Amino acid sequence: MARWARGVRWYVRELTGESAYDRYVEHLRQHDPDAPVPTRAEFERRRTDAREADPRSGFRCC
Incomplete structure (x- = not known):
């Protein structure tokens, strides 16, 4: 069960994107520990800003 x-x-x-932050922090610490x-x-x-700025992302309809 566990x-x-x-x-x-x-x-x-994974579905909600919550793990993206954890992966980003891990990547940052491996490649630039002082950042x-x-x-x-x-x-x-x-x-969110990056997705809104990219017209190909389909994030916004207009």
Whole structure:
């Protein structure tokens, strides 16, 4: 049962994009350990801004 619950949790985190921040922090620490790590809110704001700026993303209809 616990294995099933972990699998569901992993799937939901991947589906919602919640794990993107964790992967970003891990990547940042591996490649530039001295760089400041943005807060989750800052990361999400930058991510949203990047999607809105890209007309190919289909993020906005207009």
